[in-house]
Amino acid sequence: MPELPEMETYRRLLTEQLARKVITDVEVNREKSINVQPAQLKSQLINAQITEITRRAKHLIFKLSSGKNLLLHLMLGGWMYIGNEADNPDRTKQVIISFGDKKLYFIGLRLGYLHLLTDTEVEKELSDLGPEPLGQTLGFPAFRERLGSRRGMLKTTFINQQFLSGIGNCYSDEICFEAGLLPMRKADELDEDEIKILYQSMKGVLTRAIQFGGYMEEPLFKGDAKTGGYNEQCRVYDREGEPCLRCSSPIVKEEISSRKTFYCANCQN
DNA sequence: AGGGCAACCCGGACGC
């Protein structure tokens, strides 16, 4: 589940690898992944360069020299790989963008998509998203105010993209663990100290996850030592039954509003 | 407003 730290890691590495390279070919194997006819995508992309890659929440925006943008959302299980004919994953590739010999493979786009859009369309598409959790404007007072107006559980609040954008199933659990708060706690029933700890935990967990390269199964390219560096740093996610790294009590897995949720029933309160 | 839930989608894992 690519969330903010994974997409930010991708953004940085993709920029290093692909910025200003000229697109030489496009292959679409799954038309549902795109929003225009394959031929149209091809004609719009070939000979264009990626001038910049930005990120908003879990989306990446590839800005093209033609003025258009590619808006990417990997949704569940989507991932990317940069390689060539000889070096590429043995998986179904929904879309392949070639930069000469170098190819960018889009894999696992089931509900995920890659849409060709104008600036205005991108803006409209992203207009409902809440603030970036690591954004400069989201200071503690703003966070406290937003949280105080929510009556749901921490789990559902963090996952809600209108509240804050970019946090998903994994990091909502990691943040709650770091803060020592149970994911089913009500957002508006936290005291001042708890809100402060939650805020610091959110900033800390996401910042560290980006530093380590996020939680990903596969590298972005051969020799990529960055992507997935946070895999071993997750402290509750997918650790059901394993000892809590703080108090050794077994990590609990529970379904909360139809999402698998991991927490320590002993040291999270 | 928030919880619950179905639908979307299909590759890949798993079972026989």
Added chain:
DNA sequence: TGCGTCCGGGTTGCCC
């Protein structure tokens, strides 16, 4: 090997 079955999970939309 080969076929059928089932699961995952972010997001949207609908109902209560």
